[in-house]
Amino acid sequence: MEKTDKFVQIEDANMVFHTRKGAFHALRDINLNIAQGEFVSLIGHSGCGKSTLLNLVAGLLKPSNGVMLCAGREIKGPGPERAVVFQNHSLLPWLTCYDNVYLAVERVFAKQEKKSKLQERSKAALAMVGLAHAEHKYPGEISGGMKQRVGIARALAMEPQVLLMDEPFGALDALTRANLQDELIRIAGDIKSTVIMVTHDVDEAVLLSDRIVMMTNGPAATIGEILHVDLPRPRNRLELANDPRYHHFRSEVMTFLYQKQLRPAA
Amino acid sequence: MNTLKLHSKDWPAMEKNSSPAKAPNPLNLVMQVKTGSRLAVWLKDNIAVWLAPILGLILFIGLWDVISGTNHDLPGPAKTWESAKTLFAHPFYDNGPNDVGIGWNVLYSLKRVGTGFGMAALIGIPLGFMVGRFKFLFGMTSPIISLLRPVSPLAWLPIGLLVFKNTEPAAIWVIFISSIWPMIINTAVGVSKVPEDYMNVARVLNLSEWKIFTKILFPAVLPYMLTGVRLAIGVAWLVIVAAEMLTGGTGIGFWVWDEWNNLNVEHIIIAIFIVGIVGLILEQALIFIAKRFSYGEL
Numbered sequence A: 001m002e003k004t005d006k007f008v009q010i011e012d013a014n015m016v017f018h019t020r021k022g023a024f025h026a027l028r029d030i031n032l033n034i035a036q037g038e039f040v041s042l043i044g045h046s047g048c049g050k051s052t053l054l055n056l057v058a059g060l061l062k063p064s065n066g067v068m069l070c071a072g073r074e075i076k077g078p079g080p081e082r083a084v085v086f087q088n089h090s091l092l093p094w095l096t097c098y099d100n101v102y103l104a105v106e107r108v109f110a111k112q113e114k115k116s117k118l119q120e121r122s123k124a125a126l127a128m129v130g131l132a133h134a135e136h137k138y139p140g141e142i143s144g145g146m147k148q149r150v151g152i153a154r155a156l157a158m159e160p161q162v163l164l165m166d167e168p169f170g171a172l173d174a175l176t177r178a179n180l181q182d183e184l185i186r187i188a189g190d191i192k193s194t195v196i197m198v199t200h201d202v203d204e205a206v207l208l209s210d211r212i213v214m215m216t217n218g219p220a221a222t223i224g225e226i227l228h229v230d231l232p233r234p235r236n237r238l239e240l241a242n243d244p245r246y247h248h249f250r251s252e253v254m255t256f257l258y259q260k261q262l263r264p265a266a
Numbered sequence B: 001m002n003t004l005k006l007h008s009k010d011w012p013a014m015e016k017n018s019s020p021a022k023a024p025n026p027l028n029l030v031m032q033v034k035t036g037s038r039l040a041v042w043l044k045d046n047i048a049v050w051l052a053p054i055l056g057l058i059l060f061i062g063l064w065d066v067i068s069g070t071n072h073d074l075p076g077p078a079k080t081w082e083s084a085k086t087l088f089a090h091p092f093y094d095n096g097p098n099d100v101g102i103g104w105n106v107l108y109s110l111k112r113v114g115t116g117f118g119m120a121a122l123i124g125i126p127l128g129f130m131v132g133r134f135k136f137l138f139g140m141t142s143p144i145i146s147l148l149r150p151v152s153p154l155a156w157l158p159i160g161l162l163v164f165k166n167t168e169p170a171a172i173w174v175i176f177i178s179s180i181w182p183m184i185i186n187t188a189v190g191v192s193k194v195p196e197d198y199m200n201v202a203r204v205l206n207l208s209e210w211k212i213f214t215k216i217l218f219p220a221v222l223p224y225m226l227t228g229v230r231l232a233i234g235v236a237w238l239v240i241v242a243a244e245m246l247t248g249g250t251g252i253g254f255w256v257w258d259e260w261n262n263l264n265v266e267h268i269i270i271a272i273f274i275v276g277i278v279g280l281i282l283e284q285a286l287i288f289i290a291k292r293f294s295y296g297e298l
Helices: A050-058 A097-109 A115-128 A144-157 A174-191 A202-208 A237-241 A244-260 B002-010 B026-035 B039-070 B077-089 B102-133 B135-148 B153-164 B167-192 B196-205 B209-247 B252-261 B265-292
Strands: A008-019 A022-034 A039-043 A065-070 A082-085 A162-166 A194-199 A211-215 A223-228
Touching (some): A008 A050, A022 A050, A039 A050, A050 A162, A050 A194, A082 B196, A097 A144, A097 B196, A097 B209, A115 A144, A144 A162, A202 A244, A223 A244, B039 B077, B102 B135, B102 B167, B153 B209, B167 B209, B196 B209, B209 B265
Parallel strands (some): A039 A194, A082 A162, A162 A194
Antiparallel strands (some): A008 A022
8 A cells, every 4th residue: 555644534523422421522623644654642641532532543432523534444443454452451361362362363364364374473473572482371371561462462463554552551560661662662663554552651652653642631632732753763762861852852742741731630 | 469479489488388398487497396397387287277167067966966965856966877877878779659769869859950950051041141242131131030030939839830730840840940040140240241341352353243252252251150050059959859848759858858757857857968968069069160260360
């Protein structure tokens, strides 16, 4: 497919939830275009609807109005071409790591490929996240970081057009998180996939993203500012730590979050 | 979590199976010096586990002995034990209808429970899945289940006798109707408790209904379903004794009533123990199965 600047298109999207307490206007007038191969982060205070926006792209939610397109086609529901890495990994505990990945691979490729090829794909995906040795383990037997790796492997194994990540490292400790971020930099560089990631971690956003979409506080949250992070790739955590440009981007996001969108009682 | 584990390794005494050889715990060191063997530790760990139940049983039998001493109609433990020895010498004799060995009676009861319970499982579990999956069906069945569930199982016996014109299927019918509710309800609750995340995975992967059932729904519901099965078999075994008292012919319940008519109270007490022990075995067997199919927390 030709590389396009409008691979994911969101036009005038609004999201209103109808709850028992009445209508809740979560997202207002979202306009966003994401280019193919771009890494975009959604950042904002909790409750700003960034996960809702991700779920809209995933097709898990339907916008109250507005247009959502992916690769020129309307997003009508969830589908394997928009793989999701869930915050809490969502592995099926009764399947081994390998079987969790295989379930996804089988769904996407079983029609056109032989079983041996499917097995090969599953193993390759686990190897990509450094878990070839744990393929026969159950999710209950591995650490939180490893589970999240399997979740990423499952998503990547589907060869999605867009990889959607909902605070993928939010539940992990700082060291594990840094480790997985580094791997994600490497993997995203390898597969050149379009990535949309929800995060509340400023460093994570600057380190990984081409663009950071900063969202205003809810209710009726919308896109406040968009920051282009034109740091050269491949990026290295240690080198960037002393890079003034890195600190410039970081303070831009901080200023937005803690000055312009400060929550009185968060 | 990792730090917690490290700490507990630094303190072997905190771990359940700490062996004295590598334990710097002062208490264990003292034991080691005194006995010089692992036996002491093993005893220390196991006495509490076994001592309490054994003590409880001894106290129970003692109390029984005292009560039977004050009331001569009630046979004491020794008399019952003697009677049990002759009874269990020939558990499988067959002297024609209404006079078969205790083994046969238990097996007849188990067969009835198995049949009624099996049919209840065959209908109740799939029904539970459907009721749990489809809100409309839940709305339809909910009032009926709520109305019929609290009814005493024996109230169904006349209906069974009327419809089947025979005691055997009537008894099975009572087992069926009393054991179906826990299976429907627990399975349905299990389906409604399947984590939203798993269903989202199914939606993102766009899995077929069959795959959703085999890979997500069934394994997720299995622990709930097995709880329902366990409750159901408990109820079924509880009910069969009463049902057989009324229907007669064979079975442990009939035997209790028959021995009451013979005024053989020792046999009634033995029957109570048999019913208790068989019920315990059924329950433990299902707990064992349930443990095999429960998944560690994530």
